Amino acid sequence: MxxxxxxxxxxxxxxxxxxxISFAACSVLIILGFLMGAQNYLGSLRQxxxxxxxxxxxxxxxxNWAQVDNSIMLPPxxxxxxxxxxxxxxxxxxxxxxxxxxxxxNTRFNDEPLFAIFRFMDLEFIFGIxxxxxxxxxxxxxxxxxxxxxxxxxxxxxxxxRAAFIGGKLAGSFVxxxxxLLIPILIGCALLPVLGITLTQSEWIRLGLIILSGLTYxxxxxAIAMGISASTARPSTSxxxxxxVWIFSVLIIPxxxxxxxxxxxxxxxxxxxxxxxxxxRLQLFDEDREKMASFxxxxxxxxxxxxxxxxxxxxxxxxxRTKKVELFSQRLNEDYLNKQTExxxxxxxxxxxxxxxxxxLASTExxxxxxxxxxxxxxxxxxxxxxxxxxxxxxxxxxxxxxxxMIVVSSGDGEEEPETLxxxxxxxxxxxxxxxxxxxxxxxxxxxxLVLFNIIFFGGAFYAFLRYDxx
Amino acid sequence: xxxxxxxxxxxxxxxxxxxxxxxxVCSILILTSMGIGIQEYNHAxxxxxxxxxxxxxxxxxxxxxGRVTQSLHRKPDIMQVFVAGLHYDVGRLSSINRTRDVKLQxxxxxxxxxxxxxxxxxxTFIVQVxxxxxxxxxxxxxxxxxxxxxxxxxxxxxxxSRIExxxxxCVGIWLGLVIPLCIxxxxxxxxxxxxxxxxxxxDWSRILSFLGLSMLYLTFxxxxxxxxSSLTRKSSLSFLLLxxFWIASVLIIPxxxxxxxxxxxPTESIAQIEAKQAAFEKARWQDYxxxxxxxxxxxxxxxxxxxxxxxxxxQEEKEWDWLEQDDAARKQLQTDITNNxxxxxxxxxxxxxxxxxxxxxxxxxxxxxxxxLAAMQLATTDMGMKTRYEEAMRVYRDNFVELVKxxxxxxxxxxxxxxxxxxxxGMKIDFDRNNQGIDISEVPLFTExxxxxxxxxxxxxxxxxLLGLFILLAFGGSFFAFTRYDMR
Numbered sequence: 020m021x022x023x024x025x026x027x028x029x030x031x032x033x034x035x036x037x038x039x040i041s042f043a044a045c046s047v048l049i050i051l052g053f054l055m056g057a058q059n060y061l062g063s064l065r066q067x068x069x070x071x072x073x074x075x076x077x078x079x080x081x082x083n084w085a086q087v088d089n090s091i092m093l094p095p096x097x098x099x100x101x102x103x104x105x106x107x108x109x110x111x112x113x114x115x116x117x118x119x120x121x122x123x124x125n126t127r128f129n130d131e132p133l134f135a136i137f138r139f140m141d142l143e144f145i146f147g148i149x150x151x152x153x154x155x156x157x158x159x160x161x162x163x164x165x166x167x168x169x170x171x172x173x174x175x176x177x178x179x180x181r182a183a184f185i186g187g188k189l190a191g192s193f194v195x196x197x198x199x200l201l202i203p204i205l206i207g208c209a210l211l212p213v214l215g216i217t218l219t220q221s222e223w224i225r226l227g228l229i230i231l232s233g234l235t236y237x238x239x240x241x242a243i244a245m246g247i248s249a250s251t252a253r254p255s256t257s258x259x260x261x262x263x264v265w266i267f268s269v270l271i272i273p274x275x276x277x278x279x280x281x282x283x284x285x286x287x288x289x290x291x292x293x294x295x296x297x298x299x300r301l302q303l304f305d306e307d308r309e310k311m312a313s314f315x316x317x318x319x320x321x322x323x324x325x326x327x328x329x330x331x332x333x334x335x336x337x338x339x340r341t342k343k344v345e346l347f348s349q350r351l352n353e354d355y356l357n358k359q360t361e362x363x364x365x366x367x368x369x370x371x372x373x374x375x376x377x378x379x380l381a382s383t384e385x386x387x388x389x390x391x392x393x394x395x396x397x398x399x400x401x402x403x404x405x406x407x408x409x410x411x412x413x414x415x416x417x418x419x420x421x422x423x424x425m426i427v428v429s430s431g432d433g434e435e436e437p438e439t440l441x442x443x444x445x446x447x448x449x450x451x452x453x454x455x456x457x458x459x460x461x462x463x464x465x466x467x468x469l470v471l472f473n474i475i476f477f478g479g480a481f482y483a484f485l486r487y488d489x490x
Numbered sequence: 491x492x493x494x495x496x497x498x499x500x501x502x503x504x505x506x507x508x509x510x511x512x513x514x515v516c517s518i519l520i521l522t523s524m525g526i527g528i529q530e531y532n533h534a535x536x537x538x539x540x541x542x543x544x545x546x547x548x549x550x551x552x553x554x555x556g557r558v559t560q561s562l563h564r565k566p567d568i569m570q571v572f573v574a575g576l577h578y579d580v581g582r583l584s585s586i587n588r589t590r591d592v593k594l595q596x597x598x599x600x601x602x603x604x605x606x607x608x609x610x611x612x613x614t615f616i617v618q619v620x621x622x623x624x625x626x627x628x629x630x631x632x633x634x635x636x637x638x639x640x641x642x643x644x645x646x647x648x649x650x651s652r653i654e655x656x657x658x659x660c661v662g663i664w665l666g667l668v669i670p671l672c673i674x675x676x677x678x679x680x681x682x683x684x685x686x687x688x689x690x691x692x693d694w695s696r697i698l699s700f701l702g703l704s705m706l707y708l709t710f711x712x713x714x715x716x717x718x719s720s721l722t723r724k725s726s727l728s729f730l731l732l733x734x735f736w737i738a739s740v741l742i743i744p745x746x747x748x749x750x751x752x753x754x755x756p757t758e759s760i761a762q763i764e765a766k767q768a769a770f771e772k773a774r775w776q777d778y779x780x781x782x783x784x785x786x787x788x789x790x791x792x793x794x795x796x797x798x799x800x801x802x803x804x805q806e807e808k809e810w811d812w813l814e815q816d817d818a819a820r821k822q823l824q825t826d827i828t829n830n831x832x833x834x835x836x837x838x839x840x841x842x843x844x845x846x847x848x849x850x851x852x853x854x855x856x857x858x859x860x861x862x863l864a865a866m867q868l869a870t871t872d873m874g875m876k877t878r879y880e881e882a883m884r885v886y887r888d889n890f891v892e893l894v895k896x897x898x899x900x901x902x903x904x905x906x907x908x909x910x911x912x913x914x915x916g917m918k919i920d921f922d923r924n925n926q927g928i929d930i931s932e933v934p935l936f937t938e939x940x941x942x943x944x945x946x947x948x949x950x951x952x953x954x955x956l957l958g959l960f961i962l963l964a965f966g967g968s969f970f971a972f973t974r975y976d977m978r
């Protein structure tokens with residue numbers, strides 16, 4: 020009997036005008052989402068490659084490794100374009116000096132505010148907002164609509180259990196709609212290689228998981244709508260209730276809970292911390308001025324060697340200052356980071372009562388654009404800075420980043436033009452990101468929560484239908 | 491007859507569960523949004539004030555004009571409670587110094603990424619997305635629903651003209667939608683007034699204009715709903731058609747327009763421009779060093795056949811001229827670098843302006859885009875906000891740098907140090923006369939740029955006009971459709 024109801028539901032859905040129109044709208048939306056994501060990725064890639072090339076050119080024109088201004092950029096990834104997360108809100112460029120605290124700058128939305136007005140249409144948006152709304156539209160009258168048409172009584176004049184009926188209904192709607200959604204999704208996936216975007220095996224797995232999470236999330240709203248339909252007598256009432264639930268769980272709870280609970284924990288002012296660090300740096304420099312003024316080179320040394328000696332002396336002082344500043348910064352940052360972690364934990368814990376939050380967290384984690392992206396990028400940049408610092412030390416005998424420009428003017432005769440640098444010699448930055456295992460480990464709880472929500476809401480729908488008055 | 495029909499429509503709506511649900515949802519949404527908006531505004535203000543005093547304190551503590559730095563912050567605006575616009579996405583501060591050009595960086599969202607994941611929902615978002623959906627819900631069965639219930643025939647059994655009926659429907663539904671909106675809006679405005687937020691007369695005018703704009707936008711969806719309802723026989727079909735239109739106009743077209751413009755007119759990234767700036771800066775410094783070397787050699791050549799005493803006397807005589815010559819070259823270097831940096835940025839900005847114009851023109855096919863763009867203009871959180879601030883900060887920087895230079899000349903505090911290496915005398919490091927403390931009373935104050943209400947209204951007029959045009963078209967369409975509507 021379950022199969023019969025399942026097939027009947029499937030047929031009902033596929034033959035309805037609601038399905039035709041929604042399927043057309045969803046297909047356009049999903050395919051456009053993939054297309055726009057792909058174009059966005061290709062555009063970002065062009066910008067990234069041009070910036071890297073420009074950086075390389077300016078290094079190649081330099082003649083002294085100590086004077087190189089190096090910077091790294093967060094490389095765009097295809098999954099970032101499909102699920103944006105915070106990738107457009109964090110600084111992409113980091114100047115690398117060989118030592119000192121790193122500060123990412125140039126966020127996409129600050130550089131190109133045009134894209135911040137309407138934002139991008141990514142998979143998280145499509146599943147999170149649009150498809151959840153479609154789930155409601157499909158299921159709001161699934162039970163009370165049958166009652167209104169008189170088909171519910173007709174159905175139960177046969178030997179049908181309530182469990183088989185509601186189970187068949189839910190499974191039929193879910194499978195029918197999921198297959199319908201999978202068609203444009205698969206077309207979208209097929210478009211990626213056609214447009215010249217190559218995904219690694221790991222990225223395909225992660226994209227697959229994002230889609231699966233999206234469908235699980237879609238299932239939650241189907242179950243909610245069905246539960247509401249089985250708790251109300253009229254479809255118009257159930258639609259209104261469903262809409263209210265949708266507005267709360269998609270629009271209000273995730274934002275309000277994060278903003279309100281986030282502000283419950285006072286995080287120190289970042290500008291104040293930056294100012295303290297700067298003041299300390301200046302104070303240390305003032306202390307070093309006396310040492311600099313009293314510098315005396317070795318006797319009877321050639322000016323070039325004397326300059327080298329002085330440069331090395333300055334490098335040592337700068338190294339010492341940097342260590343002190345780093346220690347001071349660590350102390351300041353520790354309190355800030357602890358408070359920030361506490362704030363994030365509280366805010367996310369509270370907001371996870373909404374399936375929408377859970378889906379957002381799961382999908383951004385899988386795409387590598389979650390809140391962790393900034394830390395992962397910084398860690399990667401720090402380890403690169405270490406390599407770069409060593410390289411510069413090897414080349415120049417000291418680490419760079421003394422923080423001032425030294426102009427060496429010699430009144431001696433006919434010196435040879437120094438040779439320009441080869442940027443290929445220096446270590447190249449490679450952003451690895453998290454491995455698939457790490458990503459899975461981080462997102463498994465949220466995926467589990469999505470499944471749990473499905474079970475709970477289906478249980479709710481089942482319970483409501485058991486008590487439903489069929490007359 | 492108008493009055494009767496409007497009252498009937500209004501009564502129908504007020505007594506329906508639709509109204510109760512709308513009232514409840516609107517109240518919660520609008521009040522939550524305003525509450526959070528006020529909380530975020532207060533947070534931004536306290537951060538801004540703390541930063542202002544920090545910047546002043548840092549200047550006061552500088553021990554010489556050569557060491558003084560300044561940072562300017564974007565001032566939070568009360569209108570961001572209603573229209574966040576680009577406030578959270580654009581950098582909020584720029585350092586002001588001799589060597590670096592103005593650059594707004596560290597947007598609120600880049601500093602607090604947690605809040606970037608679940609972005610702030612402002613009043614504009616509520617109207618643009620949620621209330622337009624409610625408008626559809628109120629109107630999708632306005633005509634065909636009455637036909638389905640048989641009440642349309644009944645209504646026209648009385649001496650009612652079609653235009654009277656249509657206009658009354660529009661007005662009645664519009665009132666039914668606006669009433670549940672007015673209550674939370676008034677409560678929200680009262681809270682703003684009671685919490686003592688600094689709302690000026692001009693701000694109130696902006697808020698009122700913005701509310702007027704929101705009503706205009708909702709009117710479009712009300713009229714559109716009636717149009718589609720009079721084009722179709724079944725309310726289920728009109729609902730689906732309206733939903734598709736809503737998705738296309740609210741969610742797809744604005745984004746599509748922007749993405750398409752980004753593809754048609756690509757611009758350079760700031761990282762790329764900065765690399766170009768760095769390359770020019772380096773090349774210019776090399777030129778400068780080369781020139782300085784040549785000057786030194788020339789000066790040394792002039793002294794080759796002199797005795798030690800003649801050399802010392804010659805050096806003493808020429809020292810001032812040489813200093814002036816070197817200083818002029820250095821000033822020219824800084825000017826060249828600044829001009830080049832600005833030129834490169836200007837080129838990109840010009841391209842961005844063309845890109846924006848194309849993006850907005852494409853996006854304006856949808857009333858949702860017109861609404862958002864006009865709202866941002868009225869709230870001054872629009873696309874021009876970043877440019878306005880950066881330009882005002884540049885003017886300030888130029889004045890500030892000029893003042894610092896003047897003060898350095900007066901006090902002899904260069905902030906740097908000079909190393910002389912002589913094969914005979916060895917190495918000598920000269921620090922300037924620092925550690926003197928400075929009086930910052932002459933440092934100019936930064937005035938935040940804010941367009942006047944008139945300027946904002948003028949910029950928003952095309953979008954107001956477009957919304958008006960959309961309403962007229964939709965009303966014309968509904969009138970035409972309804973006059974041909976088969977009431978049986």
